Amino acid sequence: MNFIDSQQAFMAHIRDPKLHPKPDGIEDRRMAIYRDLFFNNISGFISSGFPVLKTLYSDEDWSKLVRRFFAEHDCQSPYFLDIAGEFIAYLSNDYELQPSDPIFMLELAHYEWIELDVSITQTDPQECAITDQLTEAALYLSSTARNLSYQFAVQHISVDFQPQHPSEQPHYFVVYRDTHDDVQFLATNAMTALLLSIIDSTPSIQLPALIAQVAQHAPQFTPEQLFQGATATLSAMAELGVIVTKNHA
Incomplete structure (x- = not known):
């Protein structure tokens, strides 16, 4: 041998x-x-x-x-x-x-792992905070942010709470690293998850194009309602550093 x-x-x-x-x-x-x-x-x-x-x-x-x-x-x-x-x-x-x-094994494991994943991810040096008007910025999901959804209420699972069936509605989260490099978990909703998903899959998208894509998924809302809701949500996400723009110089 x-x-x-x-x-x-x-x-x-x-x-x-x-x-x-x-x-x-x-x-x-x-x-x-x-x-x-x-x-x-x-x-x-x-x-x-x-x-x-x-x-x-x-x-x-x-x-x-x-x-x-x-x-x-x-x-x-x-x-x-x-x-x-x-x-x-x-x-x-x-x-x-x-x-x-447990039936929720994979989702719970992923939820626990994501904190480590976000904490050790290297920041893209081209990313910068959105300081100009949101309507003019090229939008990106931060390299240290994750847009997540789970079928089980993973945030509540413990020895005393072990659901046997998926929830009726998904549970949405954003996990991100703040300006102090601490990992934060933020519960969101379906519309926020949709906005962030489109930004993540269409890097550098601008607000008008983003709203046009959202309108295809939510025709029950008027363009004015979508604009107001998206602007408020994305302004909050920009303040947290979840969405950013890039300096390509």
Whole structure:
């Protein structure tokens, strides 16, 4: 067995010792040190990143969940700060819900992870506050803001509140980093979510074009009503730094 094969056998055993036997010639006591070290590090990061989700499991079931992630998911980033994001990617793409998993598992995990995601995102240096008239600005969703909706009331989930069915209406949030670099959560509504979604998908859009797109989704409102509502909402979002413009000089 060459060196690369030895490394692969070593890591396969570390990740899933029940499926992959330890490489020959290595004392099990030594291998146990590596097994515990690697798994406990991963488990610690996952547990600290998803504290509410963890409280909904028994210790045994939580350990099984983290073990499955550790054994089955090939992380695309070598950085510890990205482990929580890799966990979200695993739950979203490869994981099948188990009997011990709450139905809202993925949404709650995403809600818990988004705070870390926003806190470590690099600010686009071209972004600047909207100081001119809103009607003339090219609008962008800030690189440190996220426009979100969930089918479950994730903000209220706890050991004592575990909904078994989605809510009748979505729950909308903006998560953003304020001027003090603190992460803030703001409950919004369907119209605000629509405005921010269009800005996010159409960078540099201006207010008249934005209102024209909104009118296609909300024909029950007059252009004057849409203008007044959008101006008030976007002015508040601009003050918070959720929407910005860019300096391309």
